[in-house]
Amino acid sequence: MQIMSKDIRIKKGLDIKLKGQAQQKLSSVPRSKIFAIKPSNFHGIIPKMTVRVGDKVNVGDVVFYAKQNDQIKFTSPVSGEIKEIVRGAKRKILSIKITAAAKDSHKDFGVKSPGKLSTQEVKEMLLESGCWASIKQRPYDVIANPDDSPKAIFISAYATAPLAANSVYVLNGKAKEFQAGIDVLGKLTEGDVHLSINPIEASFLNDVKGVVTHKVSGKHPAGNIGVQISKIDPVNAGEKVWVVQPQDVVTIGKLFLTGKYDASKVIALAGSQVESPQYYEVIQGAKISDIVSGKLTGDNNRIISGTPLTGESVPESDSLGYYDDVVSVLPEGNHYRFFGWMPFLGNDKLSMSRTFFSFLTPNKEYTLDTNFNGEERAFVVTGEMEKVMPMDIYPMQLLKAVMTGDIERMENLGIYEVAPEDFALIDFVSSSKIEAQDIIRQGLDLMIKEVG
Amino acid sequence: MNFLRNKLDNIKPLFEKGGKYEKYGPAFGGIETFLFVPNHTTKKGAHIRDGIDLKRVMMVVVLALVPATIFGIWNIGFQNMGEGQSFWTYFSFGAVRFLPMVIISYGLGLGIEFAYAIFRGHDVNEGYLVTGLLIPLIMPIDLPLWMLAVSVVFAVVIGKEAFGGTGMNILNPALVARAFALFSYAAYMSGNTVWVADAVADGVSGETVLGTLGANNIPSTSVMDMFMGYMPGSVGETSVLMILIGAALLLFTGIASWRIMLSTVIGASLTGLLFNAIGSETNELFNFLWWQHLLVGGFAFGAVFMATDPVTAAQTTKGKWIYGFLIGVFAILIRVVNPTLPEGMMMAILLMNVFAPTIDHYVIKSNISKRKKRLLKVKA
Numbered sequence: 137m138q139i140m141s142k143d144i145r146i147k148k149g150l151d152i153k154l155k156g157q158a159q160q161k162l163s164s165v166p167r168s169k170i171f172a173i174k175p176s177n178f179h180g181i182i183p184k185m186t187v188r189v190g191d192k193v194n195v196g197d198v199v200f201y202a203k204q205n206d207q208i209k210f211t212s213p214v215s216g217e218i219k220e221i222v223r224g225a226k227r228k229i230l231s232i233k234i235t236a237a238a239k240d241s242h243k244d245f246g247v248k249s250p251g252k253l254s255t256q257e258v259k260e261m262l263l264e265s266g267c268w269a270s271i272k273q274r275p276y277d278v279i280a281n282p283d284d285s286p287k288a289i290f291i292s293a294y295a296t297a298p299l300a301a302n303s304v305y306v307l308n309g310k311a312k313e314f315q316a317g318i319d320v321l322g323k324l325t326e327g328d329v330h331l332s333i334n335p336i337e338a339s340f341l342n343d344v345k346g347v348v349t350h351k352v353s354g355k356h357p358a359g360n361i362g363v364q365i366s367k368i369d370p371v372n373a374g375e376k377v378w379v380v381q382p383q384d385v386v387t388i389g390k391l392f393l394t395g396k397y398d399a400s401k402v403i404a405l406a407g408s409q410v411e412s413p414q415y416y417e418v419i420q421g422a423k424i425s426d427i428v429s430g431k432l433t434g435d436n437n438r439i440i441s442g443t444p445l446t447g448e449s450v451p452e453s454d455s456l457g458y459y460d461d462v463v464s465v466l467p468e469g470n471h472y473r474f475f476g477w478m479p480f481l482g483n484d485k486l487s488m489s490r491t492f493f494s495f496l497t498p499n500k501e502y503t504l505d506t507n508f509n510g511e512e513r514a515f516v517v518t519g520e521m522e523k524v525m526p527m528d529i530y531p532m533q534l535l536k537a538v539m540t541g542d543i544e545r546m547e548n549l550g551i552y553e554v555a556p557e558d559f560a561l562i563d564f565v566s567s568s569k570i571e572a573q574d575i576i577r578q579g580l581d582l583m584i585k586e587v588g
Numbered sequence: 589m590n591f592l593r594n595k596l597d598n599i600k601p602l603f604e605k606g607g608k609y610e611k612y613g614p615a616f617g618g619i620e621t622f623l624f625v626p627n628h629t630t631k632k633g634a635h636i637r638d639g640i641d642l643k644r645v646m647m648v649v650v651l652a653l654v655p656a657t658i659f660g661i662w663n664i665g666f667q668n669m670g671e672g673q674s675f676w677t678y679f680s681f682g683a684v685r686f687l688p689m690v691i692i693s694y695g696l697g698l699g700i701e702f703a704y705a706i707f708r709g710h711d712v713n714e715g716y717l718v719t720g721l722l723i724p725l726i727m728p729i730d731l732p733l734w735m736l737a738v739s740v741v742f743a744v745v746i747g748k749e750a751f752g753g754t755g756m757n758i759l760n761p762a763l764v765a766r767a768f769a770l771f772s773y774a775a776y777m778s779g780n781t782v783w784v785a786d787a788v789a790d791g792v793s794g795e796t797v798l799g800t801l802g803a804n805n806i807p808s809t810s811v812m813d814m815f816m817g818y819m820p821g822s823v824g825e826t827s828v829l830m831i832l833i834g835a836a837l838l839l840f841t842g843i844a845s846w847r848i849m850l851s852t853v854i855g856a857s858l859t860g861l862l863f864n865a866i867g868s869e870t871n872e873l874f875n876f877l878w879w880q881h882l883l884v885g886g887f888a889f890g891a892v893f894m895a896t897d898p899v900t901a902a903q904t905t906k907g908k909w910i911y912g913f914l915i916g917v918f919a920i921l922i923r924v925v926n927p928t929l930p931e932g933m934m935m936a937i938l939l940m941n942v943f944a945p946t947i948d949h950y951v952i953k954s955n956i957s958k959r960k961k962r963l964l965k966v967k968a
Contacts, residue, residue: 375966445634482639490842528955
């Protein structure tokens, strides 16, 4: 089925304007001494190590593979020596730490032209180099199964989440690599490769070949790939679509153009606690402290690898998450507020409701902290979730279906179409403080287990 | 505030796990979180959260009830004494009658909520903040306090906690209290003498507009008095103006559903129009103008504060339109053609509370069948 280019305008949603949006300025950070790969970044993957402590690795050498599917390999982002395999309870591998050499040497995968390769050969190249991990699938929001043939592949080059890195900026000057990456992805599906862009931002993305381009505008979550898929070609039971982040398309392109796995990427360091928020060029798995040191204000901060809506809280000693292109730093909210629930008091808070005077200043950039702003309750208020859910989904009913473990109802209500990030705004707006992302993740895991 | 915070921090360990009064932790938590929004930070999911919580939601509703409450207290005095007294004379007369009802309602209801929280070891929920004020506002002023007390206990225990507490109940707890009182103590809940304080003793005529119409007489109350609320009735329900001020706050803040309010009005108007068109020589209620139906009885109060209770209303957007519309239809239908109940709003809302899940079921079913059709199309 041929799908035409669409004009997608999202009205239901919420733009959360936070202070500390990254300025469009690019610097580099000092090369970390220690890099880390965290298996927990790859949901559901159980790592099988192929290296031991003390082994030397080059960029692109396999560090571990997935126990479920030994084709899916995870490779080192730097040259160096395996320093430590950090294990937690039940000997679960938490992190693989690599002492970086002063200079990188790359494993050579050979320059290849995707046009001359079979689909199987393209897949092998991606799997061997470790690039496969960047290809995720819907349903379930997990790494794609290389044995599948997806209905289509989707790329969103428009980020709307608060503090998110600007896709056009991070792709700046990488037109050739991006096009090469698209050509590779085109080999992986019988269907189309869909690219969503924001029509206001002029860039090379308008002229990419081999894709169906969709113009997306509107409030967050307009930039969420799941929302775009639901408007372009929704996922039905039994179908698979794949999604790739735009910078990973570049990495894939570089792999085929140069024969090398290049784990560098551009990230935004943003948030109200960052002195001068801007972009940095870093290597996958870089240590957080090397990215943030000397750049923060205040001493009661939360560092988040990812956006404030979907990221993961990380200590400075931890490393950048595999899928993240922003590090956000917000003040912790571990303080009490006297009669803080009184309507129209405490107006430094942002709210979708008009129970704060902050509704008078819709364009103000807010300094939000991590306070829970209440306590978890049963579902009471209705309609608030629907205001931030642009997909054809009944969010509250789906959440309840997950909570009761009713698989048939989850399927009927569209569990295959959603990812936790699509429920991030529901986390935010819920007056009962429902942990919607967490519930959806549990629901997806149950479906993987029961339906597969 | 620091002084209070320090005091709380000092005694808090006693109520925490392993503390001397661990059992009473939920009660302590209820009071502590009433005074202070806790210092909890986000642990999973989104790291930032909307400033709103259930306490704020419930307080907005309480604020919205304040104009109707103040007017209701004043009106208690006004209805008893008639013209010619000062505002404060009316108000203090009303306050002396009304405050004991509020104290009984909140005292007993919150007491039961705290007891359940301690017994079950969960947080004290905020729902009763609103219910506690709604109950005395929808009762006749001369209802003996012990009857009010029994109704409150019934509403909280059977109407709410039996289902699992705030968020789980099927019927609006305040209306459960009222329905319980009506069926148990009918003589004190209806008729011509209960709507004005001391009506019998003072020889005041205390017939409501709907009561007059029910007896097939034409009421003498002017339209302006109906709108302003200068007439006998349950404490909070008489002044449409004050209720509209509350409605404005609820709609402006986005706390209550405008769809339910609007569709309730539409449903009632259409039904009223229909009865006007049919007309009747034996039943004056057929001839009572449709828009005047909206000004009398518990209609406005029910549409704004009761029908919109999110827990017991329909939960889907389409469902809310249907739910509200049918409340309006049934409220007028019961008023006009049911000879035993002069007012139909309470029954209409309770009835639709029961059917709300059914309405939602069919709304959601259409979403499900749409999804299934899409799948079939792909397979074909």
